[in-house]
Amino acid sequence: ITMLGMICVRACSALVGFRAPTCVRSLHSFPGITVAQIDEEVAKLLELKAQLGDDGKTQFVLKTPKGTRDYNPKQMAIREKVFNTIIRCFKRHGAETIDTPVFELKETLTGKYGEDSKLIYDLKDQGGELLSLRYDLTVPFARYLAMNKITNIKRYHIAKVYRRDNPAMTRGRYREFYQCDFDIAGQYDAMIPDAECLKIVHEILNELDLGDFRIKVNDRRILDGMFAVCGVPDDKFRTICSTVDKLDKMSWEDVKKEMVNEKGLSEEAADQIGEYVSMQGGMDLAERLLQDHKMSQSKQACAGLSDIKLLFKYLQLFHVTDKVVFDLSLARGLDYYTGVIYEAVLTQAGTVSAANEAQNDTNAEESVSVGSVAGGGRYDGLVGMFDPKGRRVPCVGVSIGIERIFSIMEQKAEASPQKVRTTEVQIMVASAQKNLLEERLQLISELWNAGIKAELMYKKNPKLLSQLQYCEEAGIPLVAILGEQELKDGVVKLRVVATREEVDISRADLISEIKRRTEA
Amino acid sequence: ITMLGMICVRACSALVGFRAPTCVRSLHSFPGITVAQIDEEVAKLLELKAQLGDDGKTQFVLKTPKGTRDYNPKQMAIREKVFNTIIRCFKRHGAETIDTPVFELKETLTGKYGEDSKLIYDLKDQGGELLSLRYDLTVPFARYLAMNKITNIKRYHIAKVYRRDNPAMTRGRYREFYQCDFDIAGQYDAMIPDAECLKIVHEILNELDLGDFRIKVNDRRILDGMFAVCGVPDDKFRTICSTVDKLDKMSWEDVKKEMVNEKGLSEEAADQIGEYVSMQGGMDLAERLLQDHKMSQSKQACAGLSDIKLLFKYLQLFHVTDKVVFDLSLARGLDYYTGVIYEAVLTQAGTVSAANEAQNDTNAEESVSVGSVAGGGRYDGLVGMFDPKGRRVPCVGVSIGIERIFSIMEQKAEASPQKVRTTEVQIMVASAQKNLLEERLQLISELWNAGIKAELMYKKNPKLLSQLQYCEEAGIPLVAILGEQELKDGVVKLRVVATREEVDISRADLISEIKRRTEA
Secondary structure (H helix, E strand, C coil): CHHHHHHHHHHHHHCCCCCHHHHHHHHCCCCCCCHHHHHHHHHHHHHHHHHHCCCCCCCCCCCCCCCCCCECHHHHHHHHHHHHHHHHHHHHCCCEECECCCEEEHHHHCCCCHHHHHHCCEECCCCCCCEEECCCCHHHHHHHHHHCCCCCEEEEEEEEEECCCCCEHHHCECCEEEEEEEEEECCCCCCHHHHHHHHHHHHHHHHHCCCCEEEEEEEHHHHHHHHHHCCCCHHHHHHHHHHHHHHHCCCHHHHHHHHHHHCCCCHHHHHHHHHHHCCEECHHHHHHHHHCCCHHHCHHHHHHHHHHHHHHHHHHHCCCHHHEEEECCCCCCCCCCCCEEEEEEECCHHHHHHHHHHCCCCCCCCCCCCCEEEEEEECCCHHHHHCCCCCCCCEEEEEECHHHHHHHHHHHHHHCCCCCCCCCCCEEEEECCCCCHHHHHHHHHHHHHCCCCEECCCCCCCCHHHHHHHHHHHCCCEEEEECHHHHHHCEEEEEECCCCCEEEEEHHHHHHHHHHHHCC | CHHHHHHHHHHHHHCCCCCHHHHHHHHCCCCCCCHHHHHHHHHHHHHHHHHHCCCCCCCCCCCCCCCCCCECHHHHHHHHHHHHHHHHHHHHCCCEECECCCEEEHHHHCCCCHHHHHHCCEECCCCCCCEEECCCCHHHHHHHHHHCCCCCEEEEEEEEEECCCCCEHHHCECCEEEEEEEEEECCCCCCHHHHHHHHHHHHHHHHHCCCCEEEEEEEHHHHHHHHHHCCCCHHHHHHHHHHHHHHHCCCHHHHHHHHHHHCCCCHHHHHHHHHHHCCEECHHHHHHHHHCCCHHHCHHHHHHHHHHHHHHHHHHHCCCCCCEEEECCCCCCCCCCCCEEEEEEECCHHHHHHHHHHCCCCCCCCCCCCCEEEEEEECCCHHHHHCCCCCCCCEEEEEECHHHHHHHHHHHHHHCCCCCCCCCCCEEEEECCCCCHHHHHHHHHHHHHCCCCEECCCCCCCCHHHHHHHHHHHCCCEEEEECHHHHHHCEEEEEECCCCCEEEEEHHHHHHHHHHHHCC
8 A cells, every 4th residue: 555655646746736636535545445446546647647748747837827916915015005095085085986897798898998909808708798807997987877877976996907918017017907096977067076186186195105296287178279270180189199198208309200200290280289288387377378379269278278277276275286287298198088187297206217117118098107196087978988878977087006106115115124014913822831722712812802903823832932033023012921820810911022021911901901002 | 060060970879889989089179170071070980880780779788797796886885894894803813915816827727626617717818828717716825825935824815706607696696706715824733723713703793793603613534534434435425525515405315315316325325424414513522423433433534523622622712612513414515625614604584585595506615505604614735736846735714705795784784774875974065155166175175184074066056955965865964064154254054964953163173073073
């Protein structure tokens, strides 16, 4: 039996990672098992091995799919902190939350993303419906509104989206990544919800403490009006707009070259655009452009400029104009924007690396700008695309660039001497002598029942030193030490890990003492 | 132009849901647009329509994929409450959390789920790796441990998993659903982590207040030993085990019939099994079976029985034995269990509907029992399947049946006269007269900055009545009313929605007054 068992074990290890359960089951030693049965098992395993056509080495690749990653507990702790800050802000503004499936009917996504549609992940046709993984949260949101005939909602949605992009994981670009959207849908008076979206960006970036930032604002109607009055042909609006969008990474000279040489725009039109897109300011600039002899010829541009004025008035009441700049070069990529658009960028030196990273970034939406950490705008037509009767539900929203924020927070955590705690454990229940497992279990049970976050080592007789070391490593601030003497005296020795101070606390007072000492 | 515009609009509405962006853009009225350009646009649209081959009616289906659903804000509020309770418990026990991608390499999932592999969602081969959506959280966890060579961790993971099962959505069974797993990995002394898992189930079910419950406990080794001593041939262990698993939905007579008639077991063996699987008890039963002349012949069974004894000893120290029963008929479906297994069931009348639902449920893992709301066990072999050297990392864990719990909580919420709030808004900033939008914006900004959850209506001049009605509907407890007089006096009229009581509060005291009145 030993010999055969060994063969079996060897066959088994060759198969590890393939079908080990078969092996493991065959190795169970049952009373009454016969040599013949083992022979049979071994034969089965060898046959299986032959079928696999392998030479005894496993070909098994232990990795996550390309462009994806696991989050370890430390990353999760940072992620949780960032999410909590953002969600707190969304809730402060009265947002509800919804969730949608990770995949949609393929046709729901069709025709919404232009050229980027090639980046959509499709599911295999296994019979039934054709499905695709969601590409963003905005299209599912619009589908949700139309499907449920909802005309008013303020909601946030935090979930993963999927793009078969060329991942650049060292630069924080993944194929699976979080989006973090806040949107206000409904027919309301001009610029009130739009202003709230900017207030939210301001609050979140302040609270996350990522350094100084600017929020650039523009309006799709101003851009379109500007193109019209500068003599850009209608059918070149989109392509010229996407060239303008590169101004945050390219010089004006290069942008102009692309317009004229590649896109066939007249030099005169390009120069006129160049004048406008260099303009930055506040309400005063909007005022000035409303008087501009050329710009004022476009009704569209005027409507956009009036709204920008109104927006700035509301932003003044919110005391956030210090960070907001009306910037005519801002031209966000997405087709579905119909009104105001905006984008927040970090302006500090610490984001230079992010700036360099963005250089090779060709995805219009993601690469929006150097250190871009939030963006959004008004999209009044999208929901209507899903409604059988084309009923429009005006929407305005903002997406927080959570992955870039994660990266920055992770870098900050790495640079900080303070360790990131991955649990919130307040106390370890330890023993100073042997044979006190039962007493530890009893005590920790009392603590759990009182809502105290507590751990113990899963050993019958752990050494006191290793229990204390565990606390140091995990950042657990307190230890409740049980020993023969303490049990006799009806006390627990409470040790403060940082100072090594120890004090006897009566069992009756222990819970309130722990709570007192660990109150945030 | 009007005529052509109308044609364009009509063509456009025929295309709604397909390519509206083209339409929307074509409808922008630019200064300088010519009739010829509009003609061209109309022609393009009609051509597009012809390509789509539709007769003017949209074929667009507005739905989520089969077996999936959106969560509306009310469902999300309930979901959040349940998650918070569960996460609080996991954190109280010192668990970290991790996250893994929604899809894995196809080969990672291969050979882990036996027959159920046919239920795995595969992604379309779009070049690159072959991918599948995760089927549970346990296999990705094992892959994560092996890949990162982690030998000790206590972690929870709450995420969606995917199964191409026959959905029974009215009965709470979906193709996309949450799993909520807590696992302890590491080489520890027997039964200490196992006992903690049961303590956790006890705490969560108590706190969720779902009614009375029982936690059934058994051990894979006791089952296997029992089969061996009852004369079940080795190669029939699995299939007989899955028949035993049906005892919670079928009578013993029917189970016996299936064993003898369908699975070809001898009547004598079946009867012997029947004697054992009718046994329920506590530590005493384990003690008695250790003396049982037949059972004691199996070393495996003895090892399992000794561990059950030890488990009960620890559970006594946790004061949870009132809910725990050692039940020899418990036989959880999953192949990978190697030691103790357990399952929590609701025992109250309120769960009868759940009981009926389970009748047609054929999925071994999901259908575990009438009103089953948690389950798990020890699986010491799974991580080794992913390790190139087959190194084992013993694991024990529990999965909370969160979807069933959601259903129950939703039913309870429906039945309750108390409305589920979908936001946490504390106060609405309202105006009693016209032309006070700016004052409202200024005040709400102060409140937001002070961390108060506040809303206003996005209208320049909303009616006071409609503002108050909104509060009633949304369950907002307070209203800050601004009027000319209040502004003159430097106060805000604070109204309690429930009692209609109103009191003037000075602006300086407003924030502390709101906090005082809305403290939970």
